[in-house]
Amino acid sequence: MFQKHLQKAADSILPQTLYVVATPIGNLADITLRALAVLQKADIVCAEDTRVTAQLLSAYGIQTKLVSVREHNERQMADKVVQYLSDGLIVAQVSDAGTPAVCDPGAKLAAAVREAGFKTVPVVGASAVMGALSVAGVNDPSFHFHGFLPPKTGERQKLFAQWAAADYPVVMFETPHRIEAALSDMAAVFPERRLMLAREISKTFETFLSGTVAEIQTALAEDGNQSRGEMVLVLHPAVKEKSETLPESAQNVMKILSAELPTKQAAELAAKITGEGKKALYDLALAWKNGGG
Template sequence: MDGPSPFPPAAPPPRPVSPGLYLVSTPIGNLRDITLRALDVLAAADLILAEDTRVTAKLLTAYGLKRPLRRADDHASEAVADEAVRRVGEGEVVALVSDAGTPLISDPGFVVARAMVEAGLPIHPIPGPSSLTAALAIAGLPADRVLFAGFLPPKSAARRTALETLKATRATLVLFESGPRLKDSLTDMAEVLGDRPAAVARELTKLHEECVRGTLPALAIDPRLDGPKGEIVVLIGPGEEVAASDDDVDMALTDALTRLSPGDAAREVAQALGLKRKAVYARALELQGR
């Protein structure tokens, strides 16, 4: 047949995998979402650090790979970090994966990555599946400015306090939640954040993928969200533009100062609330009694 082929050219051949730590994104449900480059790295790895070796072993088996595995959850990170630094320093390839999605996004692995950076050794991202971006793409909410807040506290009082710190943020909020806590969390979100548009995405890329959209009050009483199973992402549209109150600033600063220096806390809060950093920094010093 004359004319150009209807098929694309063959994929470029794999490149040799050089020594370093590779943060490898893995499927969040559908195993066919693995990238060719991720498979190249996993096949070449001298060691794979996994959140749960049983989960990763199933992935490797699906693609005919058999590599050394070691658990790297929150309890084993320090010891594993030392081993990873040593082995990369000796010229080996170490891959780090979580159970699903992109490592370090509310998953273990930060201690290992930080140790590698501090040792001045190479660290490479292998991009791929992420429930955060997958949910954001289908939620029907603004995606030009987004704040990922991870998991909220499990207890209602602490959860409401955390939501108060996010209330004045002019961005779409993205949070993770578990099935058993979803209903209570949505109730607290509706009472603290009000009548905002929102979406609940679950089982992304799997057979029973679902995205339920509505206002927070409507979602809080939606029978489809009574104890759902699977990984859950909650997305909340930005509220109406309102000036942040002094209480909003103090609450946001109090939270930020538990994680950051006064300067960095002031920068984070000023950006989130649309305020001038100098005034927020002065208040941060007041709160610390300086």
């Protein structure tokens, strides 16, 4: 069954195509069968660091030509990759870990290939962002991904101020040598906000710390090992303050509906229209009927 799916993936790989391949972020077993099929069949593999990628390929017994495509030469190498594709070759692009172009080189190459008229195909896989979100305990349908936090305190503080009232989770990356400073800046802006620090996801020393920013600061102070490795921070949404009074617009909707419909039905419909609580709208209508407004 394993070989059947691997062969099916291999059969779908086309020449003159750039495959943007997600690689494991830690645990080598997190690579997908499709990624293995692409790497096995690729004539050229563009790597951020050829030494890192060579270790991955060696682990799976794959031998192919590696070329270096990194931040400083990506634009220049794009012309060579376009030539490879023009010659009918299959090209794969990888970063050291995770998905190219997501806080890693890759966007310029993909854009150049598409502009040259060739296909770019994503081969999805392990993601530190989605991995952290999946265990953070946030259930919001949307989130903001920022990437690496600014290295300077002033820039971080301005950024955090923008998120002070954010009603959505924010996912960000941070480095070991800046984590203490970043948490210190966070504590000043988000003293009560919940935060999760995911460290070394999928690796041997994977840990997840959750609590207030101050509690995570304490955990890092008590165990220096928690300040090491790759880090993802998930900032929970700001807690919405409950208003004791309904917005005037919601009250107007309820007033119109309650004049034409039974109170319960009017409250249900008003709640759907305004997004306010059905009970609060119902209680408001009762107060009107009892002479309260």
